[in-house]
Amino acid sequence: MLDWILKLISLIYPMAKRGLKKFNGGIFPKSHKDLSNHHPIVKTIMPKELALPLKQHIGIAVEPLVVVGEKVLKNQLIANTEDTSLHAPIHAPTSGTISAIEQRQLPHSSGLTGLCIIITTDGLELEIENALKIPNKVPTEPNTLKNIIYKAGIVGMGGAGFPTFAKIPNEKNKVKTIIINGAECEPFITCDDLIMQTYAKQIISGANIVANALGCNKIICGIEDNKQQAIKKMRQAVNNEKITIKSIPTIYPIGGEKQLIQEILGIEIPAGSHALNSGILVMNVSTVRAIYQAVIEGKPLTSRIVTISGTGLKKPYNTEAMLGTAFIDLIKFAKPKMKLNYRLIQGGPMMGFEVQTNQVPITKTTNCILANTPQKKTATMPCIRCGECMDACPINLLPQQLYWYSKSQEFEKTEKLNLFDCIECGCCSYVCPSNIPLVQYYRFAKAEVKKNKSEQKATSLAKLRYENKLARQEKLKVEKANRLKAKKEAIKQKSLADKDKNITATSSTPPMSAREKALAAAKKRTQQANQITPDKASPAKATPTKAATTAIAAAKKRAALKKIKQQTPNKDTIEDSKPDNRKKAIEAEKKRAALIKTKKSQE
Amino acid sequence: MINTSPFIHDNNSVQKLMFKVQLALLPALIVHVYFFGYGIVIQWLLGLITFLIVESIMLKLRNRPVLPFISDLTAVITISGIAFCIPPNSSWWLIVTAVSFALIFGKHLYGGMGYNPFNPAMLGYAFILISFPVEITQWSLPIAISGQELTFINTLQLIFTGNIPNINIDQITGATPLNSMKTGLTTGTTILQTLNLPIFDNNLPYAWTQINIAFILGGLWLLFTRAINWQYPIGFLGTIALLATIFHYIDPHTYAPASVHLFSGGIMLAAFFIITDPVTSSTTPKGKLVFAIGIGCLVYIIRNWGAFPDGISFAVLLLNMCVPFIDQYTAPRVVGYKK
Ligand code: SF4
Ligand code: SF4
Numbered sequence: 001m002l003d004w005i006l007k008l009i010s011l012i013y014p015m016a017k018r019g020l021k022k023f024n025g026g027i028f029p030k031s032h033k034d035l036s037n038h039h040p041i042v043k044t045i046m047p048k049e050l051a052l053p054l055k056q057h058i059g060i061a062v063e064p065l066v067v068v069g070e071k072v073l074k075n076q077l078i079a080n081t082e083d084t085s086l087h088a089p090i091h092a093p094t095s096g097t098i099s100a101i102e103q104r105q106l107p108h109s110s111g112l113t114g115l116c117i118i119i120t121t122d123g124l125e126l127e128i129e130n131a132l133k134i135p136n137k138v139p140t141e142p143n144t145l146k147n148i149i150y151k152a153g154i155v156g157m158g159g160a161g162f163p164t165f166a167k168i169p170n171e172k173n174k175v176k177t178i179i180i181n182g183a184e185c186e187p188f189i190t191c192d193d194l195i196m197q198t199y200a201k202q203i204i205s206g207a208n209i210v211a212n213a214l215g216c217n218k219i220i221c222g223i224e225d226n227k228q229q230a231i232k233k234m235r236q237a238v239n240n241e242k243i244t245i246k247s248i249p250t251i252y253p254i255g256g257e258k259q260l261i262q263e264i265l266g267i268e269i270p271a272g273s274h275a276l277n278s279g280i281l282v283m284n285v286s287t288v289r290a291i292y293q294a295v296i297e298g299k300p301l302t303s304r305i306v307t308i309s310g311t312g313l314k315k316p317y318n319t320e321a322m323l324g325t326a327f328i329d330l331i332k333f334a335k336p337k338m339k340l341n342y343r344l345i346q347g348g349p350m351m352g353f354e355v356q357t358n359q360v361p362i363t364k365t366t367n368c369i370l371a372n373t374p375q376k377k378t379a380t381m382p383c384i385r386c387g388e389c390m391d392a393c394p395i396n397l398l399p400q401q402l403y404w405y406s407k408s409q410e411f412e413k414t415e416k417l418n419l420f421d422c423i424e425c426g427c428c429s430y431v432c433p434s435n436i437p438l439v440q441y442y443r444f445a446k447a448e449v450k451k452n453k454s455e456q457k458a459t460s461l462a463k464l465r466y467e468n469k470l471a472r473q474e475k476l477k478v479e480k481a482n483r484l485k486a487k488k489e490a491i492k493q494k495s496l497a498d499k500d501k502n503i504t505a506t507s508s509t510p511p512m513s514a515r516e517k518a519l520a521a522a523k524k525r526t527q528q529a530n531q532i533t534p535d536k537a538s539p540a541k542a543t544p545t546k547a548a549t550t551a552i553a554a555a556k557k558r559a560a561l562k563k564i565k566q567q568t569p570n571k572d573t574i575e576d577s578k579p580d581n582r583k584k585a586i587e588a589e590k591k592r593a594a595l596i597k598t599k600k601s602q603e
Numbered sequence: 604m605i606n607t608s609p610f611i612h613d614n615n616s617v618q619k620l621m622f623k624v625q626l627a628l629l630p631a632l633i634v635h636v637y638f639f640g641y642g643i644v645i646q647w648l649l650g651l652i653t654f655l656i657v658e659s660i661m662l663k664l665r666n667r668p669v670l671p672f673i674s675d676l677t678a679v680i681t682i683s684g685i686a687f688c689i690p691p692n693s694s695w696w697l698i699v700t701a702v703s704f705a706l707i708f709g710k711h712l713y714g715g716m717g718y719n720p721f722n723p724a725m726l727g728y729a730f731i732l733i734s735f736p737v738e739i740t741q742w743s744l745p746i747a748i749s750g751q752e753l754t755f756i757n758t759l760q761l762i763f764t765g766n767i768p769n770i771n772i773d774q775i776t777g778a779t780p781l782n783s784m785k786t787g788l789t790t791g792t793t794i795l796q797t798l799n800l801p802i803f804d805n806n807l808p809y810a811w812t813q814i815n816i817a818f819i820l821g822g823l824w825l826l827f828t829r830a831i832n833w834q835y836p837i838g839f840l841g842t843i844a845l846l847a848t849i850f851h852y853i854d855p856h857t858y859a860p861a862s863v864h865l866f867s868g869g870i871m872l873a874a875f876f877i878i879t880d881p882v883t884s885s886t887t888p889k890g891k892l893v894f895a896i897g898i899g900c901l902v903y904i905i906r907n908w909g910a911f912p913d914g915i916s917f918a919v920l921l922l923n924m925c926v927p928f929i930d931q932y933t934a935p936r937v938v939g940y941k942k
Contacts, residue, residue: 394938
């Protein structure tokens with residue numbers, strides 16, 4: 001009823017729509033979805049060459065399992081790693097020949113390069129059936145499901161790229177609610193919409209598979225109410241009462257994980273906690289479909305639906321693109337209105353990023369390629385403290401103050417204002433009448449804070465190491481002194497003993513019997529021995545050698561690491577110099593650590 | 604620098620915002636001219652010229668590009684604010700002083716637009732209010748009461764020379780309704796008696812009521828287009844109405860009814876156009892309400908127990924000082940935290 005009234009009011013006062021949802025703020029950008037959501041998904045385009053980056057996920061890069069010149073079949077595993085850190089294997093999207101394994105530019109905001117496997121396609125599509133060798137029955141245990149998902153190389157396809165298996169708990173019944181994210185609130189993007197319209201059945205059964213394996217009885221799929229077609233198709237596909245399809249208001253950023261949970265379940269995930277701790281598992285519709293394909297068809301993740309849209313295109317479309325297809329190959333097909341002398345955007349206009357060259361390949365997380373003709377930039381004015389940004393922020397932060405302190409580089413203050421709870425949704429920048437690129441400032445501040453922290457950590461580590469070294473040296477010194485003292489003592493004793501002898505020899509004391517003499521000598525010997533043994537037998541003497549060996553081992557390791565680093569200069573040097581990458585690296589490190597734990601317990 | 608997301612914008616701008624505010628002042632301006640003659644138009648133009656000169660010099664001195672900053676229209680709001688506050692036929696140097704002071708000391712010395720803690724219009728007005736109290740209280744009488752309709756040329760003459768041939772100045776000037784009430788009380792006239800004066804019409808201040816209604820119209824449009832926040836008018840007007848009603852109920856002879864308070868002086872101007880200045884007010888939703896309520900209380904206190912007939916400017920300036928404090932204690936709860 002209230003919704004209905006609000007909708008009525010919103011006809012004359014559009015912002016009344018903000019009252020329709022449960023989280024704070026939000027914005028209503030023009031959706032532009034009609035550019036690409038009318039046409040069915042275009043059949044896969046076969047490019048001449050595919051470039052598959054070895055790192056398309058959060059975690060560590062995998063290693064190639066093929067060599068240049070080798071022929072590969074579709075769905076063949078071509079890269080993986082033995083390492084237990086977070087990663088996802090990569091499979092060949094089509095048949096062909098490995099023509100190179102080399103550094104290429106990745107779809108990344110700062111033009112990062114990375115090792116890629118290049119496949120020259122043969123167009124024959126020779127395929128390995130049931131590449132994942134799945135058994136005949138659907139998994140009933142979380143671990144079986146996780147294993148298949150891991151082997152299929154599935155990662156979060158909404159944009160984050162977190163390996164999906166690592167998101168799933170090992171214990172049954174831990175997940176109480178599965179939320180399928182079909183919100184797709186970013187303007188222009190329609191790939192999830194099209195997936196739901198086209199593959200509703202697959203999504204529903206994929207969701208059922210996950211729910212069964214995890215022992216979960218509640219699945220809710222949230223879809224923005226501007227996708228009526230998708231809602232209809234999904235409702236038709238529902239085959240049991242576990243699943244509800246929920247129409248949610250069209251408000252950006254309702255598709256954010258925490259916002260969606262807030263909207264659908266009405267609960268806030270406490271800061272610093274994870275949805276899983278509240279018994280909630282959120283998955284994107286594309287990811288769920290990929291799970292279906294893996295579990296039922298034994299297909300690894302080698303292609304994905306991508307939206308190719310933008311104001312600069314005559315014929316925007318959606319396609320099932322093979323991973324590794326170059327952006328430019330897909331864009332050409334959409335008939336650009338003008339020469340592509342501007343940069344394409346990966347992702348939506350709110351949270352996506354500009355790629356440095358238009359040659360970069362599609363990865364597992366590319367949901368959209370946007371070709372918006374460049375626009376003249378409006379000048380940035382000083383902040384007028386209007387508070388629009390605050391009204392728009394879904395997290396209820398104080399964007400204006402965050403901006404102020406980021407600008408003046410008072411980073412402790414930004415942290416106090418919960419900088420790290422900012423989801424970089426861009427609502428604040430979008431509404432700012434002074435046109436201030438607020439999010440840019442927050443990204444900068446976040447990177448700086450992380451850098452400072454890691455530097456601090458490094459210095460404290462170095463300090464610790466130095467202190468240890470000092471302690472070790474001190475210990476060695478003491479030991480040396482002890483040894484010396486002992487030796488001296490021994491010598492003294494000996495000379496004393498000799499004196500004794502002399503004295504005995506010359507004194508007027510009654511001469512000892514031979515037996516007595518022998519006894520005395522023996523006594524002295526043991527005495528001497530006793531004085532030496534504590535030194536010889538003490539473990540302290542063993543420690544330095546042990547320490548030395550460990551030190552040598554560590555040094556060796558370091559040297560080895562250095563070597564590796566030198567061998568892959570591009571990756572590491574860039575990661576060291578760019579704060580953005582460093583941030584990612586740190587994140588990855590953290591996740592890796594967490595993953596090792598989960599993985600260990602899983603195995 | 605890397606161009607990062609978001610790549611789209613809602614197309615709002617400071618300039619558009621300020622233009623809207625200017626537009627919303629138009630009805631009040633027309634009504635003002637109807638009741639008090641062309642004075643305000645001349646004053647406004649004088650203010651504009653002062654602004655152009657002062658602003659260019661200041662921007663030059665501060666090494667800032669003149670064009671984008673001079674065209675942001677924020678200073679024009681300052682001029683309008685002052686023009687509505689001073690007597691429409693007062694001498695030319697009054698508005699020139701006020702505008703110059705407002706722009707130099709209220710804005711540029713703090714680093715320009717966005718950095719000023721005090722509302723420039725109110726700072727400028729307070730300055731002349733303290734420096735030239737007599738000139739400020741010499742209000743023109745509404746045309747219908749004085750019976751003298753000045754031509755545009757006559758008005759110009761009056762503003763620049765201080766007199767017009769063949770017309771007695773005393774005939775066309777008088778005290779404002781608020782002033783009459785205040786002086787009335789000191790000479791033993793009750794409020795109810797003052798309300799019978801010709802400057803009141805149906806117990807409402809004549810001319811001022813109409814102008815204030817025009818302000819409301821413009822203000823409502825601003826609310827509707829989200830150029831201003833609801834917290835300001837609601838908090839401010841609500842507080843004054845509440846206090847006035849309570850005190851009038853207790854002692855109707857000394858305290859004017861709420862209707863007189865709400866429709867006299869620049870109350871509606873303040874409610875929709877002055878205290879809504881984002882730069883100098885609180886930024887948090889709750890803080891805005893606190894800010895508005897605070898000003899409401901102070902205005903009522905100064906009107907009844909202070910030395911000046913109207914205290915909007917002082918009230919605003921005082922609350923401007925409290926803004927950092929208010930902001931700190933009204934920060935919203937961040938999602939995912941307990942408070
Ligand atoms: S929206 Fe922009 S101008 Fe307004 S307070 Fe926020 S940062 Fe300042
Ligand atoms: S980008 Fe951060 S500060 Fe800005 S609206 Fe989104 S969450 Fe709030």
